Amino acid sequence: MGLLNRWIESLDYEFRVLDSCSRHHSPHSTCSKCIESCTEAAVTLVSGKPIISTQKCLECGDCIAECPAQAIEGFLPKRMIHQNQLIVTNEHPPSIREMLVLYKKGVKTLIYEQEVMNTDWKQAVSKTNDRLKELNEPPFSIQRKKREIGEEKFTRREVFSIWKKEAQSTMKQIAPAKWRFNHRELDLSIFYPNDQFTIISLDTNKCTTCKACQILCKKNCLLITETAFTISAQRCSGCMLCQDICPEKAITVEEKIQPAVRISHSLYTKKCTACKSKYKTLSINNDKCVMCKKRESFGTFLK
Numbered sequence: 682m683g684l685l686n687r688w689i690e691s692l693d694y695e696f697r698v699l700d701s702c703s704r705h706h707s708p709h710s711t712c713s714k715c716i717e718s719c720t721e722a723a724v725t726l727v728s729g730k731p732i733i734s735t736q737k738c739l740e741c742g743d744c745i746a747e748c749p750a751q752a753i754e755g756f757l758p759k760r761m762i763h764q765n766q767l768i769v770t771n772e773h774p775p776s777i778r779e780m781l782v783l784y785k786k787g788v789k790t791l792i793y794e795q796e797v798m799n800t801d802w803k804q805a806v807s808k809t810n811d812r813l814k815e816l817n818e819p820p821f822s823i824q825r826k827k828r829e830i831g832e833e834k835f836t837r838r839e840v841f842s843i844w845k846k847e848a849q850s851t852m853k854q855i856a857p858a859k860w861r862f863n864h865r866e867l868d869l870s871i872f873y874p875n876d877q878f879t880i881i882s883l884d885t886n887k888c889t890t891c892k893a894c895q896i897l898c899k900k901n902c903l904l905i906t907e908t909a910f911t912i913s914a915q916r917c918s919g920c921m922l923c924q925d926i927c928p929e930k931a932i933t934v935e936e937k938i939q940p941a942v943r944i945s946h947s948l949y950t951k952k953c954t955a956c957k958s959k960y961k962t963l964s965i966n967n968d969k970c971v972m973c974k975k976r977e978s979f980g981t982f983l984k
Contacts, residue, residue: 683976712920742779893926
């Protein structure tokens with residue numbers, strides 16, 4: 682990609698957090714992946730919601746890649762790819778998620794020119810290959826090739842520092858880069874339809890089928906009907922919101938790769954031994970409805 686194109690593309694926008702962020706949906710959300718991924722400390726919490734500092738942000742794309750809700754608007758850095766080979770540069774390496782997507786797009790070889798491969802890239806490839814092994818996929822191959830003499834290389838930081846401040850106000854009018862935003866392109870469930878990257882577990886003795894988790898899950902992983910509570914974790918991105926907001930702490934989410942499965946827990950219709958009303962429960966051993974159990978617990982607490 683030409684230097685001028687890269688520069689123009691960087692002028693028309695600033696990374697920002699969208700309302701689809703899990704912390705915008707619930708104050709109980711504990712997701713902090715964007716903060717943890719930012720080496721420049723450009724992402725901070727303000728009133729419990731993540732804000733990106735335009736002064737500190739280098740637009741490296743790490744926060745975009747790590748956000749499980751695809752809630753950070755912007756575009757990932759353009760990677761140097763030649764004949765389905767990813768070229769190792771002086772720039773920050775792709776995230777594991779990004780490399781897994783590139784892999785499924787046919788990019789399965791990395792090329793580097795140095796005597797020794799860049800340490801950050803080497804670690805990124807190693808971690809990605811570990812994930813590919815869990816997915817029963819062949820690893821990325823790595824090859825060393827010398828660069829053509831006279832070829833110039835620039836980092837994103839160098840490009841920005843040379844040009845961005847001087848001409849931003851002028852070029853902003855002619856650089857509608859927003860249509861290039863690709864922050865939604867890293868949904869691994871699309872590229873790995875037969876696998877899931879998380880395990881969602883349900884404690885049927887604690888769950889009261891209040892449906893809070895179902896309502897807040899934007900990936901539609903949880904479905905509560907009259908007869909069952911069904912969990913389909915293949916689409917789960919690991920935002921942890923269902924776990925965070927469950928009032929009974931009945932849901933746990935674990936990051937783990939395994940073949941996609943659909944789990945269905947049966948719902949039983951029973952008669953409460955205390956108030957005699959009918960109620961739904963996931964535990965065949967429950968003998969009281971939710972309200973009577975709470976009254977009983979509250980009475981025990983007062984004693």
